[in-house]
Amino acid sequence: MVRTRLSSIKKGRAKLPRNLTAIRLLHKEEICELLDSSADFKARVIDGKAIPSLGKKVVGMLFFENSTRTRVSFEQAAHYLGLKTANFSAAGSSMSKGETLKDTILTLRYERLDALVMRHRASGSATLAARYFNGPVLNAGDGQHEHPTQALGDALTILERKGSLDGLTVSIVGDVEHSRVARSNAWLLSKMGAEVRFVGPRTLVPTPQHIGMLPGEVFHDLQSGIQGADVIICLRLQKERMQEGMLSSIGEYAKLYQINRDTLRYAKPDCVVMHPGPINRGVELDDAAADSERSAITAQIENGIFVRMAALNWVFGENDMGPRAVETPDKSAKKAVKAK
Amino acid sequence: MKTLLKNGRILDPSQELDFVGHLVMEMDQVVEMGPRVNMDECDEVYDCTGMWIAPGLVDPHVHLREPGQEDRETIISGTQAAAAGGYTTICCMPNTNPPLDTPSLIDFILDRAASPEAGGVFVAPVGALTKAMGGQEISELASLKKAGIVAASDEGYPVQNSLVMTRAMEMCVQLDLPIMAHCEDQNLSAGGAMNEGAVSAMLGLRGIPRTAEDIMVARNCLLALSTGCQIHIMRVSTWGAVEMVRQAKYLGAPVTCEISPLHFSFIDEMVGEFDTTFKTLPPLRTQVDLDIMLQSLSDGTIDCIASDHSPYASHEVEAPFEEAPFGAVGLETTVGVTLTYLTHKGILSPLETIRKLSTKPAQILRLEAGTLKPGETPVAQVTVIDPDHEWTFDRNKTFSKSKNTPYHGAKFKGKTMLTFSGNEIYRDAFFPQERYRLQD
Known part of the structure; x- marks a missing residue:
């Protein structure tokens, strides 16, 4: 009994998470897609049109460095998309008790957060988070690397x-x-x-x-x-x-x-x-x-909200035109072969 | 007990020997060696056809982490890893906690290394050059030498003050003690995590400029020239550092240098997406440097190869790049990397390979090792290497307590098969059973 349950959970988790850790790693097409979707969200918000909700998902907001605008902007974006947010800050978190970043990320993973927005003073920390979170990670600034x-x-x-x-x-x-x-x-x-x-x-x-x-x-x-x-x-x-x-x-x-x-x-x-x-x-x-x-x-400040809506929407792998093709490991492997 | 190593390629750089023959050990000593030997009454026979029979390897640069950092490595696990790598003598670095700056700590190291659980490998301790490796006051080097240190070093905390370094060198000349010097101007390298260059600029990581190493190598070479103190430059990585050593040797300064396998197999681009296993000190440099390293290994400017075995616990390595420690374990991969990247590529002949892994480091640090000459080592120290054995390195199947290595999953050609220190201290699982015969 237990075994079947476990296998079904595994199946649901099989899709590869989409991360937004660095623009450097994106293709031009992906950037275009994100910008188009941002413009679309902006039009909907300003015209007061309906915005498709992303459902009952919780986004962890993990800010190890001070941030006003980026945090508020992500909060606003999540709010428009009907997402819940869970807030963490360095001072109040277990990191101040000496927990390693890896353990903090693993903890949040098993707290069943659906995505993570992270800012950290070390370059490459978003890459590390993406390695251990097993869900979408959005880089909100990692050291001197990317934002x-x-x-x-x-x-x-x-x-x-x-x-x-x-x-x-x-x-x-x-x-x-x-x-x-x-x-x-x-x-x-x-x-x-x-x-x-x-x-x-x-x-x-x-x-x-x-x-x-x-x-x-x-x-x-x-x-x-x-x-x-x-x-x-x-x-x-x-x-x-x-x-x-x-x-x-x-x-x-x-x-x-x-x-x-x-x-x-x-x-x-x-x-x-x-x-x-x-x-x-x-x-x-x-x-x-x-x-x-x-x-x-x-x-720039105002547009920050709309691109973050697009980014959240993008990492969850859906857009307002209906559910997008979810990249399963198999499919992405096929794609890679095709590209060759 | 009479042991025969049969039909191997005997390589002994200390006697410039390179021939196919046999080696006989009896009563812990090499007794006979040659194309024809007396094979009568051998108790055990190892068929070494196609393999190298060499003096036990000597590693001038190993971190055993004991005392104080036993979660990373211990003298017992470290010496076992050394035996598996083919080493019979290793020099352990003083950056432990507390640092090896008092004779009682040297006694502790030697006692522990001689214990039956240890790998059977000789451990030659390197003492701290300054008290607590603080770079200010010189350690009690005379007492430390009496306790058994073979060299003095401040390892990763190199003496920045040139006056302190000069005085330490004068003291070491008097004591006839070599100094092993990690060369880094720590004002230039402060906060750096990798080589300063295109990759660090792209990743937004603070760089360690090549000048941080070059300047310190130049200073130490100049001081060696003026004081006459024997200096061994640890793990060179830049073309500038090697050129400086070349020049110093030309001027007659008593300077030697070593390289770690990381610096002749990898460059900074390997860091990729913040892979902390490629974080080393000095950092991995560029293709230009790598080319000069290969050339300088070949022409002898780089004297020897050191594993720079630097174990760290997994939780220390699985951290953001800037916060992760520098270094990788190396005792169990150095032979594989060296043969794969140097010998099989024609950079080093088999004899030169063994010279750089055994004879030369022993000569530099004046150790009773690195030779097959009877009576010149405390016991027979012999390593048998299969130069053509192809294998894949798995960091989960090692003797070392730590797994921080960029070579996990790497394919090597060349592996240590047998290690003898008096008697057999390591036999590889890939050494064919039928090649070993115990006579009744």
Whole structure:
């Protein structure tokens, strides 16, 4: 008796979970699918149309690092999709009692959570979580590696303003070396046909010899880096970079790399200014640039919700057009053979 | 008891011997060796046709983790793993808890290694160069040497202060004690998890620049030249470090160096999707470095091969990449990796392979090992290797307590079949039963 029950449970679990750990690992078609679905969700929410519920599923929200916007955005997305959320934070969790990350993930797996949204200070932690969770894992930022939903939200915002990503010149300005936002954006935009530039001081961008596996060109001079740019993505400057000796002062950084009315002249007249937040006003951006009609910062925040709806929907393997083909191990194996 | 190893390829770099013949052991010692020997009255016979008969292997760089880290390895499990790997002498590193910086701890290691449960392998302890490996005050090296250390090292906590290093070297010249130096400028490497390069930039991991190693190798070579202290550079990984050693040797500095199998078989791209079993110190470098490593092994600039056996418990390894420890177990894979990646690829001849795995490390650390000459080792130390045996390594079938290795599932050509230290201390399951005969 017990045996048959166990086997039926196993059958139900047989499908391979879909993870969103890194844009780097997605195909262009998958990115298109996610962006299309985001736009669709946005239209439905804004027009007040019905949104298909994902049913009685519980999403674990595991935030080991502080987060306001990403957490709230995922909560909102889950709420619109009729999902429940279970919240964990580093301070209140058993991690503060010395539990390893692997054990925490295994615990949540056997608490029967259906998906996990995780932010952690270590690069690659989402990959580790995906290895042990046996269900969809959505990376909400892992160290300096990736922040996929941020990049999706930024891409949706650019699409709305520019109509297409193909052929655009996008300059990512600031602390690229330590930025997961920069990495996810670079992968997404380049896969969609945009030209990516990394702009920043030598201490904060990978050296040209080391850029080989990241899709982008390195500039150390702001003027040439944003010359003719269609989009500028400013990155937040962390104060710790001064203590680590990577910069002399905030003032000097602002003089060299701040996006403001003067420096924006180098970019295209209709250039879109973006920032993942929270902004250090007067450092990487001045008020005029942050609040001008060129700024898309508030749109980025709002679109964050819709791309997270699309991401949650995507990892559960269904969309509003009806249930999508669930990838079973067999099918994906066949696919791989076909591709060969 | 008279033991005959019959019809093998005898390789003894200490006497430049390479011929097919037989070896006879009696009363714990090699008594005769040659194409024709007196085979009368042998009590046991091992047919070694197609196999190598070599001096017992010598590993200059092993972490036995005892005392203090017995969940990773013990002297007993570590020596058993060593015997299975073909080693008859291993040097154990001082980064235990507490570190090996007092004579009583050396006594403890030697006692435990001599116990009957241990693998029957000689353990040569390496003492801490500075107290508690703190890099500030020099250990009581004279007392430690008297207790039995064969070298001094601060292992993963290399002395950063060049003045302290100079004084330690002066002391070691006086005591005629080699220093084993892991070379890393820890200001440059701070927070790093893998080689600084394209892969680390892609994965968002902080890099360990090659200069962190190069600068320290250069410093130690220069100090060796000025003090005359014998320095053994542990596990080189960059082309710069090897070139520095080459230059130092040319200038007459008493410098030698070793490499771990990881650094002549893998490069940083193997880290893939944050695979922590590929996290090593120094980190896996690039193809350019790997090519120079192979060339320098071949031309002799790299003196020897060390397993750098670094056991860690599974829960330590199954962690985010930045938090996982550096290192891999290696005692039971080094022969397989070396033969597969070097010997069978024509980088090293069979004789040179054994020189790098046995004779040379013994000479560097002045150990009574690495030779088949009668009477030059405390007991006969012999390893029989089947160079053509093809096998797949399974980390779940090892003697080591730890399973942190990137070689799980790897296919090797070449395996240790028999290990003798006085008598047989290891016989591989793949050594054909019919090849062993016990005479009545």
